[in-house]
Amino acid sequence: MSPATVLQPGATIGILGGGQLGRMLALAAARLGLHCHVYAADADSPAFDVVQKWICAPYDDRERLAAFADAVDLITYEFENVPAETANFLAARRIVLPDPAVLARTQDRLIEKTFIADLAIATAPFAAVGSLSELAAAVDAIGLPAVLKTRRLGYDGKGQAMIAAGGDPLRAWEALGRAPTILEGFVPFEREISVIVARSRDGQLQSFDVAENEHRDHILKVSRVPAAITPDVAAQADDIAARIAKAFGFVGVLAVEMFVVHDGSGTSVLVNEIAPRVHNSGHWTLDGCTVSQFEQHIRAVAGWPLAVPVRWADVEMINLIGDEVNDYARWLGVTGAAVHLYGKSEARPGRKMGHVTRMFHRRR
Amino acid sequence: MSPATVLQPGATIGILGGGQLGRMLALAAARLGLHCHVYAADADSPAFDVVQKWICAPYDDRERLAAFADAVDLITYEFENVPAETANFLAARRIVLPDPAVLARTQDRLIEKTFIADLAIATAPFAAVGSLSELAAAVDAIGLPAVLKTRRLGYDGKGQAMIAAGGDPLRAWEALGRAPTILEGFVPFEREISVIVARSRDGQLQSFDVAENEHRDHILKVSRVPAAITPDVAAQADDIAARIAKAFGFVGVLAVEMFVVHDGSGTSVLVNEIAPRVHNSGHWTLDGCTVSQFEQHIRAVAGWPLAVPVRWADVEMINLIGDEVNDYARWLGVTGAAVHLYGKSEARPGRKMGHVTRMFHRRR
Numbered sequence: 175m176s177p178a179t180v181l182q183p184g185a186t187i188g189i190l191g192g193g194q195l196g197r198m199l200a201l202a203a204a205r206l207g208l209h210c211h212v213y214a215a216d217a218d219s220p221a222f223d224v225v226q227k228w229i230c231a232p233y234d235d236r237e238r239l240a241a242f243a244d245a246v247d248l249i250t251y252e253f254e255n256v257p258a259e260t261a262n263f264l265a266a267r268r269i270v271l272p273d274p275a276v277l278a279r280t281q282d283r284l285i286e287k288t289f290i291a292d293l294a295i296a297t298a299p300f301a302a303v304g305s306l307s308e309l310a311a312a313v314d315a316i317g318l319p320a321v322l323k324t325r326r327l328g329y330d331g332k333g334q335a336m337i338a339a340g341g342d343p344l345r346a347w348e349a350l351g352r353a354p355t356i357l358e359g360f361v362p363f364e365r366e367i368s369v370i371v372a373r374s375r376d377g378q379l380q381s382f383d384v385a386e387n388e389h390r391d392h393i394l395k396v397s398r399v400p401a402a403i404t405p406d407v408a409a410q411a412d413d414i415a416a417r418i419a420k421a422f423g424f425v426g427v428l429a430v431e432m433f434v435v436h437d438g439s440g441t442s443v444l445v446n447e448i449a450p451r452v453h454n455s456g457h458w459t460l461d462g463c464t465v466s467q468f469e470q471h472i473r474a475v476a477g478w479p480l481a482v483p484v485r486w487a488d489v490e491m492i493n494l495i496g497d498e499v500n501d502y503a504r505w506l507g508v509t510g511a512a513v514h515l516y517g518k519s520e521a522r523p524g525r526k527m528g529h530v531t532r533m534f535h536r537r538r
Numbered sequence: 539m540s541p542a543t544v545l546q547p548g549a550t551i552g553i554l555g556g557g558q559l560g561r562m563l564a565l566a567a568a569r570l571g572l573h574c575h576v577y578a579a580d581a582d583s584p585a586f587d588v589v590q591k592w593i594c595a596p597y598d599d600r601e602r603l604a605a606f607a608d609a610v611d612l613i614t615y616e617f618e619n620v621p622a623e624t625a626n627f628l629a630a631r632r633i634v635l636p637d638p639a640v641l642a643r644t645q646d647r648l649i650e651k652t653f654i655a656d657l658a659i660a661t662a663p664f665a666a667v668g669s670l671s672e673l674a675a676a677v678d679a680i681g682l683p684a685v686l687k688t689r690r691l692g693y694d695g696k697g698q699a700m701i702a703a704g705g706d707p708l709r710a711w712e713a714l715g716r717a718p719t720i721l722e723g724f725v726p727f728e729r730e731i732s733v734i735v736a737r738s739r740d741g742q743l744q745s746f747d748v749a750e751n752e753h754r755d756h757i758l759k760v761s762r763v764p765a766a767i768t769p770d771v772a773a774q775a776d777d778i779a780a781r782i783a784k785a786f787g788f789v790g791v792l793a794v795e796m797f798v799v800h801d802g803s804g805t806s807v808l809v810n811e812i813a814p815r816v817h818n819s820g821h822w823t824l825d826g827c828t829v830s831q832f833e834q835h836i837r838a839v840a841g842w843p844l845a846v847p848v849r850w851a852d853v854e855m856i857n858l859i860g861d862e863v864n865d866y867a868r869w870l871g872v873t874g875a876a877v878h879l880y881g882k883s884e885a886r887p888g889r890k891m892g893h894v895t896r897m898f899h900r901r902r
Contacts, residue, residue: 183866183879201565204588207866207879207892224568226587461828464874464897473870482873486850486899502547502571506837509846510828515547515571528571533828535850 178269178375180477181247183207187475188246188268190260192219192228194516194526195252195452198460200224202468208476213242220517221252233260243267250426250475254280254450255327271375271425271475276450279422283325283356286448293421295414296444298433299359303347312357313343319360322346324353334392361444363433367401369415370456372470372480373424379416380480382467384408385455385491387431393524397455397491399462407434410443418448427471429453454493454526461512461531462489487533499527510534542633542739544841545611547571551839552610552632554624556583556592558880558890559816560616562824564588566832572840577606584881585616597624607631614790614839618644618814619691635739635789635839640814643786646689647720650812657785659778660808662797663723667711676721677707683724686710688717698756725808727797731765733779734820736834736844737788743780744844746831748772749819749855751795757888761819761855763826771798774807782812791835793817818857818890825876825895826853851897863891874898 181187187203189196192214200210200221211227212219222228227245231238239260243249249270251261254277261274280286287300301312303322313320318341324333333353335346347355366389371381386401387394401408415430422428429449435442456467465481473480487510494501499521505513508530515528545551551567553560556578564574564585575591576583586592591609595602603624607613613634615625618641625638644650651664665676667686677684682705688697697717699710711719730753735745750765751758765772779794786792793813799806820831829845837844851874858865863885869877872894879892 183863184881184883197568201568201588204561204565204881205878207881209587209881223573223590224565224588225590464825464876478867479871481870484874484897484899486897499547503842506845507843510848512828514569517548517568517571517573519548533848533850535848 178248178271178477181208185209185247185476186211186227186245187472188213188242188249189221189252190214190233190249190256190264191252192216192221192230193252194220194518196221197224197516198457198466198468199250199252199452199471202466203472206469206472206476208472211242211246213239218519223517233257236263239263240267248475250471252451272428272450273423273425276422276424280448280450281326283323283328283447284354287356289421290418290445290448293417295417296442298361298444298446300356303355303357306344309343309347309357313337316357316359318343321358321360322350322355323358324350324355326354332392361433361435363444364436364441365402365434366431366446367403367411367434367443368397368429368431368453368455369411370427370429370453370459370467371412371415371419372427372467372474373419374474374480375425375477377420378480379419380470380483381412381415382456382459382463382483383485384411385458387455391524393493393495393526394454395493395495397458399458399485399489403434404441407441407443414443414445418445422450424450426450426474427452427456427467429456431455454529455491457514457529458489458491458531459483460514462487462533487535489534490532492530492532493526494528494530496521496523496525496527502528505530508532542612542635542841545572549573549611549840550575550591550609551836552577552606552613553585553616554578554597554613554620554628555616556580556585556594557616558584558882560585561588561880562821562830562832563614563616563816563835566830567836570833570836570840572836575606575610577603582883587881597621600627603627604631612839614835616815636792636814637787637789640786640788644812644814645691647687647692647811648689648718651720653785654782654809654812657781659781660806662725662808662810664720667719667721670708673707673711673721677701680721680723682707685722685724686714686719687722688714688719690718696756725797725799727808728800728805729766729798730795730810731767731775731798731807732761732793732795732817732819733775734791734793734817734823734831735776735779735783736791736831736838737783738838738844739789739841741784742844743783744834744847745776745779746820746823746827746847747849748775749822751819755888757857757859757890758818759857759859761822763822763849763853763855767798768805771805771807778807778809782809786814788814790814790838791816791820791831793820795819818893819855821878821893822853822855822895823847824878826851826897851899853898854896856894856896857890858892858894860885860887860889860891866892869894872896
């Protein structure tokens with residue numbers, strides 16, 4: 175494995191994963207005079223289109239993975255479900271940042287939640303469910319309503335089943351194929367927020383302003399910055415993200431999704447989940463900030479100093495999902511709106527096809 | 539030739555020329571979900587690095603040019619010295635925007651200056667020099683000091699010779715190889731400014747705020763926006779650029795470099811030269827504005843509506859020329875500075891290697 179030298183302009187960063195996040199990482203790297211090489215399994219990978227070198231092959235093709243590692247100076251990834259074997263195989267040949275150990279902790283909801291709880295950071299109550307008796311015990315301990323979630327490979331609401339008050343826990347578990355799951359207590363949250371934080375190789379931290387997120391059908395639909403929260407809540411959220419990044423020894427950009435909960439004793443912040451990568455709720459930084467989350471990630475992994483992000487507008491980021499991509503023409507006519515299309519060929523339902531950032535120059 | 543249909547996301551724009559301007563055009567097109575195909579003669583073309591399809595071949599290789607035209611939906615160019623035969627060969631096969639007729643008018647300083655003067659827009663006094671007698675007549679008419687400039691292929695101070703008061707005009711002409719030239723009267727300007735204006739296919743016009751430019755060794759070194767000029771001078775400059783764009787029937791982004799001259803009778807604006815393309819003095823729009831000149835050009839040629847540019851900061855754009863590219867590391871540490879590197883492999887003296895935009899959030 176080569177040492178983690180600071181990259182020079184002209185160096186090549188390998189990106190595992192070829193979705194829109196990889197694409198926007200590659201565009202940010204290009205601005206900085208860095209080359210990117212993309213490895214992805216899907217032939218219709220939007221990131222292939224903006225780089226010279228790419229490999230389309232399964233994530234277990236060791237020959238192609240080795241060729242990829244040989245062709246780059248450093249490897250990063252744009253999705254958290256990189257198979258552990260892939261990450262380890264590559265890490266034996268080239269520096270991989272963030273460290274693949276992070277993946278093991280974030281690919282499994284039980285391990286992730288336990289890790290967070292061990293940091294004395296609040297989460298929804300949770301319990302592992304791997305058997306009928308565990309299911310019964312979990313429902314007893316946590317109560318209903320609750321959400322049953324597969325431990326692995328869930329995203330955008332996939333691998334989740336709601337259990338209403340008085341509902342049938344077994345039926346929910348069977349709907350998930352009796353997979354290893356966790357039962358999470360239902361959190362009556364006031365709002366959902368997220369913090370995007372960057373950590374450099376030498377431990378410097380920079381976070382972007384907290385975003386407030388609105389989901390529709392379990393998929394992020396709108397992020398607004400600033401979030402409608404008090405400075406105290408923002409500081410709590412920031413602190414949580416920073417502690418997680420430090421605990422991971424993270425290098426790069428990390429997103430933490432949280433719930434703001436209002437109860438009798440005041441307002442508290444609970445962690446919902448961690449994404450060890452750039453995140454949809456940070457796309458606004460491409461247009462409304464002096465540095466984007468993508469550039470910040472590239473700076474971090476390259477061993478360059480992080481930028482101090484200065485947000486210059488109030489922003490609203492709207493995802494274009496499925497057929498909504500056809501709205502691009504209307505958005506092109508809206509002053510202060512920046513249109514981003516990911517170049518995906520097919521607008522399947524639920525597929526993120528692009529996004530729009532609306533900038534409001536006068537702070538609200 | 540295919541009709542000039544409005545492009546759809548997923549369409550391919552062909553870019554003639556592979557320098558940093560082509561590179562930044564391709565990056566802007568990618569954001570909008572458009573593909574780019576780059577044709578350039580130089581193997582070390584920075585634009586090749588951010589696209590999937592590119593052709594490295596001479597501009598007179600008709601076979602490769604035909605293949606290029608066949609592979610794209612529309613062609614644009616990033617430099618004004620596209621050979622007329624190349625442009626015409628391509629235009630017979632595909633829509634080329636801006637119309638190649640513009641090239642004929644801007645590749646020759648005499649034709650360009652005459653065209654501007656015919657619009658009743660002021661320029662420095664000029665006269666054609668193609669013979670010894672014309673040289674003598676020109677010096678008589680215009681006086682000294684003056685600048686002798688080759689009619690074709692001059693840029694960044696190349697193809698120019700200053701003639702001081704009392705200097706030897708013949709010696710200057712011989713230094714330029716007795717090429718067809720024009721003699722331009724020396725203009726004691728107060729400042730240099732430029733206007734970047736976009737014109738859509740349907741004649742809509744949008745200009746960016748006027749930039750004030752500082753050259754060093756005939757190469758742009760710094761652009762500042764806003765320019766230190768009165769609203770009246772800014773309006774004059776805007777109006778001049780708009781009239782030129784209209785007179786050309788221009789589609790795309792056009793830059794007009796001007797002198798602000800102060801004399802007894804007040805302040806006037808003289809046109810120095812026209813660049814029928816995105817321009818170095820508009821690079822600040824990538825960071826300090828809601829839309830960049832590159833995106834605006836792509837929108838215009840694609841047949842999409844232009845954006846209304848909203849500048850949100852005072853900006854200073856600093857070119858990194860030759861060895862100055864090594865300053866990138868220092869600039870990475872400056873808050874509010876955006877670093878752009880063009881990915882050129884060799885930092886030759888006078889070569890534009892990158893630029894930095896400094897954003898000052900509080901308007902000066």
